[in-house]
Ligand SMILES: Nc1ncnc2c1ncn2[C@@H]1O[C@H](COP(=O)(O)OP(=O)(O)OP(=O)(O)O)[C@@H](O)[C@H]1O
């Protein structure tokens with residue numbers, strides 16, 4: 001068999017994976033199907049199980065229970081070095097005593113690839129990460145971003161069907177991170193390899209991924225495209241973790257097909273009912289909320305009285321924090337073409353009930369944010 005396989009993305013199936021450390025479950029029944037060639041991001045707060053999941057796929061951590069298939073074959077019990085997986089971790093350092101060229105050649109040397117093929121592949125991998133001119137430098141002579149690009153070249157040089165990355169850009173400044181995000185996206189497109197990427201940064205996840213799996217306390221809360229997670233969060237935790245949101249809580253009343261919340265003497269309604277017994281909250285995205293001066297005529301819909309607590313100018317729009325009568329805060333984005341408001345102004349917060357997502361209340365959704 002050719003020691004360096006042709007590049008094709010592998011499917012990954014995690015089936016009810018659990019990992020316990022003593023009595024603590026780092027992973028608690030994680031199931032996820034990743035399609036061949038997909039860019040899947042594992043997103044979640046610190047300690048939610050992202051790295052553990054990556055380590056399980058790589059073979060660095062064994063599972064307590066569950067099944068794991070890579071390329072439709074079970075790899076439970078297969079050691080890490082036999083899984084043919086590329087890995088880039090935040091602190092997975094380059095070999096300091098080897099030049100960039102020898103670092104990148106290393107996986108090929110391990111696989112017994114002949115010199116001519118090795119040289120051609122190293123050159124191709126370094127070109128791909130735009131480090132072609134740096135083959136003779138040593139890691140200590142490179143910037144952090146350059147080192148991560150070399151690490152990426154080393155991970156893709158043997159054409160693995162699967163590439164795992166754990167916060168590879170975590171240590172870099174914002175500008176460099178954004179540029180490398182674009183580079184990683186381009187490399188993914190060019191290779192057709194399956195990418196599994198870990199981050200706790202939701203903007204990075206939205207920017208890179210085909211789909212995102214949202215982790216919380218060792219479980220996956222929801223898997224979907226960025227748009228699905230933003231527009232149709234399945235849980236309050238997901239709604240809070242992805243994008244800005246306002247959560248309205250109050251005394252709830254549901255009849256056949258609508259839900260009303262009474263908030264400090266005012267009532268808002270949404271034309272749906274939450275199934276199940278849990279107490280409902282309404283989640284609203286900032287662009288679905290608008291502001292008016294009190295008493296100004298508004299077209300139907302819901303209104304809540306509030307006071308401007310923060311007004312931030314963002315170039316093309318303004319962002320307001322509105323303090324509501326019950327002490328909670330709402331986040332509103334409004335175009336600069338509309339009326340502007342200043343700190344302390346009394347306002348009415350308006351929204352259409354059909355724009356509210358009804359979700360079961362979950363106090364932990366507010367406290368587990370990073
Ligand atoms: N070897 C270990 N022994 C005991 N507990 C562990 C071990 N490795 C991880 N854990 C625990 O498992 C949980 C999940 O850890 P994991 O590293 O997967 O989190 P993470 O989502 O990657 O977080 P972060 O964003 O901080 O990197 C944490 O509570 C962690 O303390």
Ligand SMILES: [Mg+2]
Pocket residue numbers: 050051052
């Ligand atoms: Mg981690």
